[in-house]
Amino acid sequence: MNKQLQVHGALFLVALIYGSNYSIAKAVMPAYMGPFGLIVIRVVSAALFFGILSRLVVKEKIVGRADNMRAILCGITGIAINQLGFFGGLNLTSPINAALLMVIVPIIVLIFSAILLRERVGMRKVGGIVLACSGAFLLIYTSSGEGTPGNLLGDLLIVLNAASYGLYLVLVKPLMQKYNAFTVVSRIFTVGAVIVIPFGWQQVMVPDYSSFPAEIWWAIAFMVIAVTIIAYLFNTWALRYANPSLVGAYIYLQPLLAIVIAISVGRDVFTLEKALYALLIFAGVYLVSRTRQAVTEE
Template identity: 50%
Template sequence: MATSTLPAHFALFAVALIYGANYTIAKIVMGDGYLQPLAFILLRVISGVVLFSLFHRVFVREKIDRADLGRLALCGLLGIAANQMLFFSGLSLTTPINASLIMTTTPILVLLASATLLGEAVTGRKIAGIAVGASGAILLIAQGGALSFKGDEALGNLLVFLNASSYGTYLVLVKKLAQKYQAITVVKWVFLFGALFVIPFGWPQLAQTEWHTFSLPIWLSVAYVLIFTTFFAYLFNAYALKSLNASVVSIYIYLQPLLAAVIALAFGQEELSVVKLLSGALIFSGVYLVSFRAQGGRRKLEKASV
């Protein structure tokens, strides 16, 4: 009997919740200029290397095959360095609405990459699920305005799209490693290689950081990003990829703006509306269609093909 994939889905929901809260928390740090974007990225990567290496040494101590070093390095480049630096660089030139709308292409790119690189079946259910989920996410995000290309926004939009492409390819490439090794082993090496690519770009900004200006709320916000958005989010994603298709993992990105809105509602920063309720219904329907499949008259959580 196959092992239940429910824990993997719970892990992905936790990732979406972490990122949903991160929109508000990270903005406190960067919005007030405490940490410049590339400095924050380097701080995240260094913290990831330290935390993952420590936990790996204490709990796992799993060795990797030399033949996998190349794939790990590529995952570090695409999933850590290019993913984060392209996003922040693009966001500095375009608007948050543009960036959020463009990021909804990630599951589509993952589906295409999975079919090309892994030979995963592109089923009608997956296409329908991505379409329904994307419509809900776009409906929710587009309340703030439509996609625009004024001035430097066109270049910013391109960089964000390249970020979505790099992250989507990373999810596909890292899947083979996630199935072969424990999650903590994979993310340790991915962050180690990612750090090598980020250091030359992030170090100049990190060296300029005025640490003495940080108040307790700022330090707590930084700690959240380093521990939850970095450590747990990447670890949970790698864990989920051990038993789920990359396309299933990527569809959960549509929950992020919804959970961000729910958190904002909880803090009284937004008001409940029909659009938010409809968006939520569409997003959860899309996640359901991609994550579950019909077999033997029953609905079962979709498992990855090995």
């Protein structure tokens, strides 16, 4: 198999893993475990894995007060708030709403880059922001109506998750340019684990694990091993060889896979109304990403 096919295979697997996560996580929450309990299991497991990998393979430390403070902020935004917002929101809203709202991450990155890095925002990007935000607003607004599969609070938590992750991508860039990726990820997962444990420890202790059917154990294992570890390793490897536009195309494939999976397993319905809002969001993100390919390099 040549390198090009390997890269496409790795990126598609990552998109499939993330797209599947929306429906698989809904199978566990809240019937078997609360969302914050899942976060503790996932983040602590990842912190241990990447911590051991960093010490045995990389053997590098983040030095200096400024870099350590930045790493702490990355742990807060990229892991703690990001995960608490995502699983808390997904527990309340529908998989399709969550997947569509997550597409606005490049918009959030652009906004924070303009504020923190003072990057120039042209009229095309402004138009993209307006389009994507309009679609996101309409999707959230209609979730408050009766009989809709979405949830207003859940959608807002997903937006908080996207905003936090967008800020993280801006904050982590200098660290990724200075240190090995595993060094940075090990530190931010450790910081995130310290923060999320108080939120979810009680939910970890409450369930009767002996009553869990095999499919729930497989779902939890999928979220820990595939979503957290395998997806990150494959994505990191693929980024070494893939150009930004290719990575971006696979990022936008994630919500499409999430929609197909959610409908096929009967966990959500895709209405014409959602399709129109999705079109606004995708059009806006396209306008922004067309001239900002570096977003997908993070």
